[in-house]
Amino acid sequence: MSDFAKIRAAVIGTGFIGTVHVQALRRLGVDVRGVLGSSPERGRERARAMSVARAYDSLEDLLADKSVDVVHVTTPNHAHYPQVKSILAAGKHVICEKPLAMTSAESAEMVDLAKASGKIAAVCYNIRFYPLNQQAHGMVMAGDLGDIRFVTGHYHQDWLAKPSDWNWRLESEMGGALRSVGDIGTHWVDLTSFVTGLKATSVFAELTTFLPERQKPLGPVETFTSGTGETETVHIDTDDAAMILIRYENGARAVMSTSQVNMGRKNSLQWDIAGANASAAWDSETPDHLFIGHRDAPNQTLMRDFTLMNGPGIAAATLPPGHVEGFADSFFNFFRAVYADVIAGGRQQGSTWATFEDGHYEMQFCDAVVKSASESRWVDLSEI
Template identity: 80%
Template sequence: MIEMNKIGAAVIGTGFIGTVHVQALRRLGVEVLGVLGSSPERGTARAAEMGAARAYASLDELLADDCVDVVHVTSPNHAHYPQVKAILAAGKNVICEKPLAMTSAESAEMVDLARASGRVCAVCYNIRFYPLNQQAHGMVKADDLGDIRFVTGHYHQDWLAKPTDWNWRLETEIGGALRSVGDIGTHWIDLTSFVTGLKAKAVMAELTTFLPKRQKPLGPVQSFASGSGATEPKTIETDDAATIMIRYDGGARGVMSTSQINFGRKNSLQWDVAGSRASAAWYSETPDHLFIGHRDAPNQTLMRDFTLMNVAGTRAATLPPGHVEGFADSFFNFFRAVYSDVAAGGRQADSTWATFDDGHYEMCFCDAVLQSAREGRWVELSEVERR
């Protein structure tokens, strides 16, 4: 087994999420050999700001670095498909931000390439790695909740609630045809699928664009930051919000909503799972508490305490009880799991990080949502499956 601190990493993307990746890798003890920006000039500037040792001038230069074992893809969505293909062709392991691709046709090809490569290929669904989500996953596997009947929840934010708010995710050709669903809804779908073990069979969706006209800054804008200076009007085609009903394999039902225009909701992800024996619920803004509901006994709130948690939850926990594990910790826990498998030479039987197969499922879900919204009917995921 390779020692984790002997594994070299490089990060594509130097924005908000690329910076989060770099910080988590440093905390893990993985050497970040360099970063690749959207241009050589931006890469050089951001590498200096982030304290990265090197700014690669191009993807070819990065892939030619034999010291790089794992490449993190945090670029805009449209770049994931060609970049991951090049990374796998170069024989390197990859961690790709979500959504995995722009369409399920692209993600299907990426799954095949990942399998043929023999490399570790993960999708960055970090929210799985809040310890109490791992705990809930373990509870469902142990049948603590019984048969899953009803899955509900939302993912709401407010960072695109004003017509002057701007981000590349608003542009269809860069972010894809879906925005609130593709950007944050896929997190909810992946997380609830991970917790419950259920896959959506069919969806009925409505997409809404409340702000069809926005002001695009002529200069660069960081995620979650307001632009300034001159702007130009742009027509928006992507969804500000969505409501989706879900039919799962096995008969369970679900209802979810996504929104990036809910004032005051900064990063509000909530799921609630009702089983035949008990229920459970989790909320991202109080991540160290798991609600467990009963009919004939008092309800419970489990704090993240590894002296009280199951094996799955305990393995993901890093800090002592009462020391809240939040957003940055979820990346640390996720990367620790993935890099352990890189060191071991491949994904292990008990690994819980999202694979390219999981990423492809989310892309099929997105394609079905798009078709349902356009045609006003229930759409089976089998109708959009291209494999």
């Protein structure tokens, strides 16, 4: 039996991303003890579909299961704060989907609770664990790019581009004040912060809602699917898209955009990082290629290959060269790193998974974006 097989997990949330968590945990060899759905009936239905032995009736039921070591939170954003508080109070490790909370006030308290608990507390910013993002992080830390000057990029999707497209993320009471920024933009913010080692000090943002009215289905709708049947017209108060200017602590600058209404962009996260010595760029839709740009030498495209990568890149890779590592693999790589620290008894030096402190930074960023868009001015994160 592997060390991973000795750890027992439970997953809260049985939708699209909860299923991804269960599948990645099983690949790792972790014992998934049970799942908790949005209702007991839903939980039992999804447990059967995923061949999970147990469906819990409630959070209290799950937390009373002394066999569970780690709890994964994959519920809508508004549930993260109360659920994580209960999980930590029960003495269990926790992996929470992003964004960590609804506000930075909530996330600040969650940071304190995690520290006091002594338990592993991770935020699911899985995109760090595409191997070439680890490679780029290693290159920056080694000084290959030189001092970072300018960062550009986007995270664009099209799954909410029509008035008939619907998901709980559209409703601010469930997803928070920000949608495109909170749901996918925080991935970009976290990833570029991880690769560059830089934190934003101030932001200037504009938020846009192109579809102020949508047709909400009267029945349930799964993520990335369209509803059918009867609908009602509802007002939308969350952002379809955003443009954000960023100032970093070292004087570097960034320009980012987010959108969930860009036709044809299914799941496109791109970053381009310019340093004093070289530049690098990566695109989630071609994840096994890393562009490396030079002024006085030919540009390069590095393919994910164990014989060509640096230490961080090699450590994150699991498949042979030419076998593309994608979305599901990033969760496997992420969980492998977190669960190794669970086994070790705490976060180890050199670990690169996102902590609750990282999740809190992303929430400060989001709150600053809301304030900037509302007041049409630069907002320092220190104001939050």
